[in-house]
Amino acid sequence: MRLTLQRGTALIAVIAGLGAGLIGATHLATAGEEEGREFMQAGEYGKAIQELQPLADQGSPTAEYLLGEIYFGGHGGDMQQALKWMTASAEQGYAQAQARLGMIYAKGLGVPINNVEAYRWFALAARGADPKAQLKTISEANRGAIAKRLSPAERSQAEALVEDWRPAGAPVIATPKQSEGVIGQVGQVIPGIRIQLAAVKNADEATPEWARLQKTLGTQLDGLVLTVESVDLGTKGIYHRIQAGPFTDKAAAAAKCAVIKQMKQDCLVVVRKKP
Template identity: 30%
Template sequence: MRRTPMQNLFKSLILLLTLAILVNGCSTESPLVKSVASPGHVPSSGDADGFLIVDCLLPSQVRQLEPGTISLTQRRPIKTSISDCEIRGGEYVVQDRSDYAAALKVWLAKAKAGDPKAQTYVGEIYEKGLGVPPDYEKAAQWYQKAAAQGYASAQMDLGFLYERGLGVKQDSAMAEKWYRQAAELTEEADIELVAPTQSSNECEEVARLRQELEETKPLVAPVQSSNECEEVARLRQALEQTKQKVAELQNKLQMHERGAKRRHSKNKRRETGSNKLPLGTYHALIIGNNQYQHLSKLKTAVNDAKVVDELLRTRYGYKTTVLLNANRYQILNALNQLRQRLTEKDNLLIYYGGHGELDEVNQRGHWLAVDAEPDSTANWISNITITDILNTMSSKHILVVSDSCYSGTMTRSSLTRLEAGMTPEKHLKWIKKMLKKQSRTALTSGGIKPVLDTGGGQHSIFAKAFIDTLENNTEIMAAYKVYRQVAALVNDAAAATRFDQVPEYAPIRYAKHEAGEFFFVPKGASTKIAVLGTDAGVQTFRFGL
């Protein structure tokens, strides 16, 4: 019996639905959490966990290819919030409470299909361990696959393994190679800028005038006195004529040299100064916690936050969000709103001042909201939670400035300064490349140790150093230079109190850092870079004219 197109379609739907049940039903054997949220579900005021970032496996979709023919798409893995995953009907893994097998279930199929982002996530799963000891060799293998496709995050991760000798033989040269590839500074020639040169005719004319001048100068010499008046008069006349010729040659030479300099400066300004640096819009989330409900109260964090807010708004033109004495829900909610709103054209600075704590079991640092309790981690915000949120943000450049105890656990990784010893031309090229590459870095008040809450007058030692550095800055300044100045000020202040506090600056691991850099740009500072002049063949550049 012949079937109608409608009957064929109905049969195909039955088969695909059966297949979907079988495919999705397999997940009952894994620890993935099945979503049960109704459409439009958002975290309530008491449900801060809804903002946590998870590995989410979206359900398959039924698509009609042509009349009477439909297909079932593969399930798609994404990183998103728990609430978003539930709204979209997905299954998810909360990495803090999962093992690597569950996490692999989300990403492995796509990684095997050759997707570099999925391959990087699989490498991170093996590197982290997630319930089992880390497998650095497998992590290196997956990073290698993604790095070979030019995926910058994987190149940074692979460089880190080579630097530390994890899963691969320790090799600083290989580490630098991958760091340079991530930054797209693969060869020395890549960051060379060739200065405009004079035309060949112009050079020949200047050379000819110089030679004629040198040949004429010996003729200009004092004459001996003579009793013969006519001879003396003749010599004096010849002397005056020679002096005039020398003056004319000197004037011509100076005119050619001045013209050459003007043309050189004009060309160089056209090359370096006419293109505005693509800095984007700057945003800041500023958190200051003093009034803790279950912990000792702090003295300076709120005032630090207020001053940082005013400084970033009035002097640097930031759009700021300020949270004072914030609980866990408020902090995660603010981060989630920024995650949803900001684009790749935005930059984000996150400033946190408050209590910090170290989980002794796994050596994991935490920010403590004002509702945190000393004997319960329920309202603690782990560095992993913050890192996962940063991983899913679209912002081009993100800098976390953390003034809390144990904040250094966020940055237990290397930072390669590729621009050390660069000429001005190479430094300019470096800045342009750093602006193109994504950055996720952290400036912390100390390593895995307690830090001082006071010592800087109305500010903590670290906050005062950070505020003073930004207040005194007048030009475009890279975040690592801010770190250098802050570290020097903190070191001097801490030494005076006989306290050991060493700020740190490094990429945030697993946050998709791509070797870029965060820049501070004061209001009124131009985003152009121009040549001021040339002295002894060395060109002088000024940033922020």
């Protein structure tokens, strides 16, 4: 559904106000982050990155957020790195990063416009922000504006993503069989809805490839279990497909793929039914 010019203009104005106030309102937990912020305000982005990078590597959500802001501003790194760090912060539940991701997907800042993702992150920011903070009010307003862009099916998908979301690092409850993953035999149909990320020719490469994907995609694979689907492609030989899941429905899997593709990683949804 397309917004009228009046509604679209209102949304952009609210989002712009959010972006302008993010850095100044950030609560910084460590001295290194404080120094990084001061370097950012002075325009010394190289020094800011030197302060923030080690902290971001250690998983500090505020450092990840600030590093993402630097890269989105074009002061080092690239858009892929910017999205990586902003997403890592948001996935830990940092409301300001969640609101920023909402803005990024709503306006298509370096990524295609994705209204489902925009709604999801604005909704999570509104839920997690301080009730008395302007961030909560703005996020709620933007969530409402984005909702007008969504079809009923898209709204249902977005609400499901909000409901299912858990902060990165939260315990994932799974049966032992699920946590071990599933390695299929050639031609075996493994029922379920999953996302396919890669394929390897040697079975021994499957586990290392999964480890590489976990490192590259970070929190995007949290809670997902490896499934290796082996297929015989005739003259091309046998391939072992690296898949992750399970998902409750195709919409949830498609939404995950949309985010992963923004990180320059191939991704497609696979649905396997019982034979």
